[in-house]
Amino acid sequence: xxxxxxxxxxxxxxxxxxxxxxxxxxxxxxxxxxxxxxxxxxxxxxxxxxxxxxxxxxxxxxxxxxxxxxxxxxxxxxxxxxxxxxxxxxxxxxxxxxxxxxxxxxxxxxxxxxxxxxxxxxxxxxxxxxxxxxxxxxxxxxxxxxxxxxxxxxxxxxxxxxxxxxxxxxxxxxxxxxxxxxxxxxxxxxxxxxxxxxxxxxxxxxxxxxxxxxxxxxxxxxxxxxxxxxxxxxxxxxxxxxxxxxxxxxxxxxxxxxxxxxxxxxxxxxxxxxxxxxxxxxxxxxxxxxxxxxxxxxxxxxxxxxxxxxxxxxxxxxxxxxxxxxxxxxxxxxxxxxxxxxxxxxxxxxxxxxxxxxxxxxxxxxxxxxxxxxxxxxxxxxxxxxxxxxxxxxxxxxxxxxxxxxxxxxxxxxxxxxxxxxxxxxxxxxxxxxxxxxxxxxxxxxxxxxxxxxxxxxxxxxxxx
Amino acid sequence: xxxxxxxxxxxxxxxxxxxxxxxxxxxxxxxxxxxxxxxxxxxxxxxxxxxxxxxxxxxxxxxxxxxxxxxxxxxxxxxxxxxxxxxxxxxxxxxxxxxxxxxxxxxxxxxxxxxxxxxxxxxxxxxxxxxxxxxxxxxxxxxxxxxxxxxxxxxxxxxxxxxxxxxxxxxxxxxxxxxxxxxxxxxxxxxxxxxxxxxxxxxxxxxxxxxxxxxxxxxxxxxxxxxxxxxxxxxxxxxxxxxxxxxxxxxxxxxxxxxxxxxxxxxxxxxxxxxxxxxxxxxxxxxxxxxxxxxxxxxxxxxxxxxxxxxxxxxxxxxxxxxxxxxxxxxxxxxxxxxxxxxxxxxxxxxxxxxxxxxxxxxxxxxxxxxxxxxxxxxxxxxxxxxxxxxxxxxxxxxxxxxxxxxxxxxxxxxxxxxxxxxxxxxxxxxxxxxxxxxxxxxxxxxxxxxxxxxxxxxxxxxxxx
Numbered sequence: 001x002x003x004x005x006x007x008x009x010x011x012x013x014x015x016x017x018x019x020x021x022x023x024x025x026x027x028x029x030x031x032x033x034x035x036x037x038x039x040x041x042x043x044x045x046x047x048x049x050x051x052x053x054x055x056x057x058x059x060x061x062x063x064x065x066x067x068x069x070x071x072x073x074x075x076x077x078x079x080x081x082x083x084x085x086x087x088x089x090x091x092x093x094x095x096x097x098x099x100x101x102x103x104x105x106x107x108x109x110x111x112x113x114x115x116x117x118x119x120x121x122x123x124x125x126x127x128x129x130x131x132x133x134x135x136x137x138x139x140x141x142x143x144x145x146x147x148x149x150x151x152x153x154x155x156x157x158x159x160x161x162x163x164x165x166x167x168x169x170x171x172x173x174x175x176x177x178x179x180x181x182x183x184x185x186x187x188x189x190x191x192x193x194x195x196x197x198x199x200x201x202x203x204x205x206x207x208x209x210x211x212x213x214x215x216x217x218x219x220x221x222x223x224x225x226x227x228x229x230x231x232x233x234x235x236x237x238x239x240x241x242x243x244x245x246x247x248x249x250x251x252x253x254x255x256x257x258x259x260x261x262x263x264x265x266x267x268x269x270x271x272x273x274x275x276x277x278x279x280x281x282x283x284x285x286x287x288x289x290x291x292x293x294x295x296x297x298x299x300x301x302x303x304x305x306x307x308x309x310x311x312x313x314x315x316x317x318x319x320x321x322x323x324x325x326x327x328x329x330x331x332x333x334x335x336x337x338x339x340x341x342x343x344x345x346x347x348x349x350x351x352x353x354x355x356x357x358x359x360x361x362x363x364x365x366x367x368x369x370x371x372x373x374x375x376x377x378x379x380x381x382x383x384x385x386x387x388x389x390x391x392x393x394x395x396x397x398x399x400x401x402x403x404x405x406x407x408x409x410x411x412x413x414x415x416x417x418x419x420x421x422x423x424x425x426x427x428x429x430x431x432x433x434x435x436x437x438x439x440x441x442x443x444x445x446x447x448x449x450x451x452x453x454x455x456x457x458x459x460x461x462x463x464x465x
Numbered sequence: 466x467x468x469x470x471x472x473x474x475x476x477x478x479x480x481x482x483x484x485x486x487x488x489x490x491x492x493x494x495x496x497x498x499x500x501x502x503x504x505x506x507x508x509x510x511x512x513x514x515x516x517x518x519x520x521x522x523x524x525x526x527x528x529x530x531x532x533x534x535x536x537x538x539x540x541x542x543x544x545x546x547x548x549x550x551x552x553x554x555x556x557x558x559x560x561x562x563x564x565x566x567x568x569x570x571x572x573x574x575x576x577x578x579x580x581x582x583x584x585x586x587x588x589x590x591x592x593x594x595x596x597x598x599x600x601x602x603x604x605x606x607x608x609x610x611x612x613x614x615x616x617x618x619x620x621x622x623x624x625x626x627x628x629x630x631x632x633x634x635x636x637x638x639x640x641x642x643x644x645x646x647x648x649x650x651x652x653x654x655x656x657x658x659x660x661x662x663x664x665x666x667x668x669x670x671x672x673x674x675x676x677x678x679x680x681x682x683x684x685x686x687x688x689x690x691x692x693x694x695x696x697x698x699x700x701x702x703x704x705x706x707x708x709x710x711x712x713x714x715x716x717x718x719x720x721x722x723x724x725x726x727x728x729x730x731x732x733x734x735x736x737x738x739x740x741x742x743x744x745x746x747x748x749x750x751x752x753x754x755x756x757x758x759x760x761x762x763x764x765x766x767x768x769x770x771x772x773x774x775x776x777x778x779x780x781x782x783x784x785x786x787x788x789x790x791x792x793x794x795x796x797x798x799x800x801x802x803x804x805x806x807x808x809x810x811x812x813x814x815x816x817x818x819x820x821x822x823x824x825x826x827x828x829x830x831x832x833x834x835x836x837x838x839x840x841x842x843x844x845x846x847x848x849x850x851x852x853x854x855x856x857x858x859x860x861x862x863x864x865x866x867x868x869x870x871x872x873x874x875x876x877x878x879x880x881x882x883x884x885x886x887x888x889x890x891x892x893x894x895x896x897x898x899x900x901x902x903x904x905x906x907x908x909x910x911x912x913x914x915x916x917x918x919x920x921x922x923x924x925x926x927x928x929x930x931x
Contacts, residue, residue: 206690206693208790210788210790212788216752217752217753218751218752218753219751219752220751220752223874224773224775224777224801224874225671225803225873225875226768226873226874227751227768227873228671228768228773228775228801228803228873229756229757229759229764229767229768229771229773229803229873230747230748230753230756230757230758230767230768231748231751231753231757232753232757233757233775233776235776235778235779235798236707236708236710236711236776238779239703239704239705239706239707239708239776239779240704240708242700242701242704242705242708243701243704243705243709244708245701246701279695282695283695283828286683286685286692287681287683287684287685287828288682288683288695288696288828289827289828290697290826290827290828291694292694292695292696292697292698292826293694293695294694299694299695302694302695303691303692303693303694308689308694310689310693310790310792311700311701311782312689312783312788312789312791312792312793313700313781313782313783313784313789313793314700314703314704314780314784314796315779315781315784316778316780317776317777317778317779317799318778318799319778319779319780319797322837323777323799323801324777324778325673325675325775325777325874326777326778327775327777332784334782334783334784334789336689336693336788336790338689338690338693338694361757362754362755363748363752363753371787407690408689408690408691408692408693409688409690409691409790410690
């Protein structure tokens with residue numbers, strides 16, 4: 001315990017320098033999607049490598065077909081075989097900064113401002129996504145090494161430079177470095193807290209299946225005057241399919257769709273209820289009033305723990321201005337399904353295809369894109385030891401229980417770690433919903449940065465016990 | 466009635482000249498919807514005016530809000546108030562000719578050759594729609610005048626240039642100038658025969674009214690990961706509305722939709738049954754096999770005598786390649802309703818709007834666009850002197866009783882005549898189903914042209930007194 005306190009003290013004392021180190025990184029405009037900034041990405045990767053080397057890491061910026069991948073390993077003195085080996089993931093690339101005119105301060109000149117609410121925030125592209133976030137574990141490592149001469153765990157840092165451009169090099173890289181990167185668990189620092197005072201671990205990510213269908217009725221577009229009446233209209237057929245997807249209670253009607261979906265554990269349900277999440281406010285912000293998901297489930301449950309069937313796009317017939325009296329030959333729609341629990345993407349895809357076929361009249365045809373597919377949900381059981389220890393450490397830092405959140409979206413890296421390296425991902429991050437990531441005036445609260453560093457100090461300590 | 470033989474003989478004797486004149490008209494690329502061809506439209510109109518003047522008509526180009534309208538007035542010498550006043554209508558504008566590469570011969574260089582059916586035909590854009598057709602009437606009148614020196618009725622010839630474009634130009638003109646045209650009936654030559662041997666008179670036209678509706682759910686597009694579940698999806702709302710329009714039997718469920726729809730008279734229904742319409746082939750030709758209209762009605766009835774609700778287009782959300790996890794803010798559908806006699810287009814639109822509103826979740830909004838205009842369905846009584854005359858004349862020319870058909874589509878001018886001039890239209894035409902109107906290799910059978918011209922002479926004869 002004395003060790004831990006000493007490390008926490010070191011972290012706090014060193015905070016101004018931690019901030020300056022982060023700022024140096026933010027000043028590098030490492031925009032991965034813009035080839036003009038490829039040199040900046042290299043510069044950022046090199047700076048991280050040099051910094052980690054100075055801490056005693058075995059660090060290297062690996063070449064990839066795209067931007068360099070930083071990998072760094074640290075094995076503490078006296079490490080044993082059963083000393084936990086943890087991977088920490090972040091990314092040094094950032095989103096483009098435009099529209100520049102909407103920034104109050106230049107995006108690559110990090111600036112601290114104190115708001116009227118007394119809260120200090122640093123502004124700059126990448127402060128929250130993800131330079132400020134991954135630097136929390138870099139700085140935590142620095143504090144441990146400074147205060148105790150070593151880390152309490154074996155650590156591997158993986159800092160990529162293509163996250164904002166879809167991580168094209170990541171999968172081949174993980175496959176090529178499977179042995180080097182396989183750890184006991186992966187910590188991903190790219191998510192948010194529940195609110196400024198309440199830490200969170202994201203334990204549920206919905207999976208996703210996508211498919212596109214084309215329904216053909218008559219083999220050519222027809223004149224609605226000539227054929228209106230006897231000719232089957234594929235838009236009508238498609239509408240029936242879409243209308244039939246849900247029952248009156250918002251439940252998806254595809255047979256077998258809910259296979260593998262478990263009820264939410266009571267404890268989790270209770271925790272989520274206690275969050276006092278305002279369904280009305282959440283919907284009002286986007287101009288809605290009534291939750292449209294499954295009846296009897298709260299909005300949080302609908303977004304975090306329930307599967308969905310969604311139409312993302314539809315088109316058919318005449319879509320220009322004015323009227324055209326056409327009976328179209330074809331109608332198209334794009335669908336996605338958010339998956340939870342043990343729902344299997346292939347099974348859901350097949351069940352959907354069967355469901356559609358059953359609704360197609362005899363003389364219509366349906367074609368599926370042939371590119372349908374997706375990935376299952378990621379759910380880390382809440383009794384997973386890595387979750388439990390992380391939650392304990394977070395509670396000690398924030399004096400509040402960490403919320404075990406879901407996220408309606410999917411974070412592909414978690415799938416890759418599981419599928420390629422067979423490790424669970426623990427998503428711990430210190431961002432806030434108002435950080436404006438991807439937007440002008442991106443910011444990261446100074447408290448997020450400081451408490452983030454201190455949290456990682458505690459988490460590393462917890463696993464080193 | 467005067468015996469038409471001398472006029473028929475004249476028609477046959479000078480037939481090559483009739484063809485030549487028609488070719489002259491076909492050479493004008495009078496595409497009304499293309500501003501680059503507006504000068505050609507005027508030239509075609511001027512040519513027709515010249516023809517009418519040469520036949521002794523007082524003929525003028527009248528300016529409209531669109532292309533010029535040819536109006537030719539004819540009054541027989543010493544006409545008493547008793548002679549009927551007939552309006553003849555056709556249109557000189559044509560559809561665009563593209564795709565040009567699919568034409569066997571140039572669209573505006575008419576030629577006669579055998580078509581796929583082995584029948585000789587005039588190949589050119591506009592040959593069937595409508596220059597060849599309108600010329601049947603003009604040539605019949607010309608020959609009649611040559612033989613008899615006068616027509617047995619007052620005649621107003623009205624040839625417009627906006628039929629393929631915006632029907633409102635002629636409608637506006639008629640509305641403004643209705644008093645100038647105190648006619649008793651309108652003859653229109655822009656329809657088809659039942660088959661190459663059987664003439665037809667169209668007595669029913671479905672009307673049409675269009676409406677577009679857009680449903681807005683969330684005020685912006687949403688990420689389906691963060692909002693999928695609780696957020697209302699407007700595509701779904703639109704789909705549910707469309708899916709609810711028809712019941713399982715194909716009947717339209719909009720309250721009040723069928724108000725005013727009358728059953729087809731038994732006699733007419735029997736004639737239609739007698740036509741042995743090849744419904745199976747009709748559907749098979751376009752890749753279908755099951756009639757999708759109201760159960761209990763034949764395909765012909767579904768097309769000619771029953772109203773419909775059709776979705777012509779739908780769109781919303783992401784339509785590009787691949788997948789995008791978006792929940793759209795809006796979705797739009799375009800509908801048209803085919804209406805039959807007795808239905809009020811305005812009432813139908815009101816009823817549909819209510820139908821949509823009744824199915825709208827409380828946090829969605831809907832906006833409508835019904836600016837497209839509309840037309841009512843028309844069913845002409847079979848018992849008018851005009852139809853009686855046409856039936857007798859067509860039977861004499863073709864040796865077969867003409868079929869009283871319907872047409873699923875609307876001919877807006879019929880409604881304009883009804884509305885502004887208060888007259889019914891007699892729809893007699895000689896087109897064939899394989900004429901490719903609006904498509905490459907448009908043609909008009911030489912027989913259509915010959916018998917069409919002769920048939921009009923016989924119709925004129927019905928009104929002439931010894």
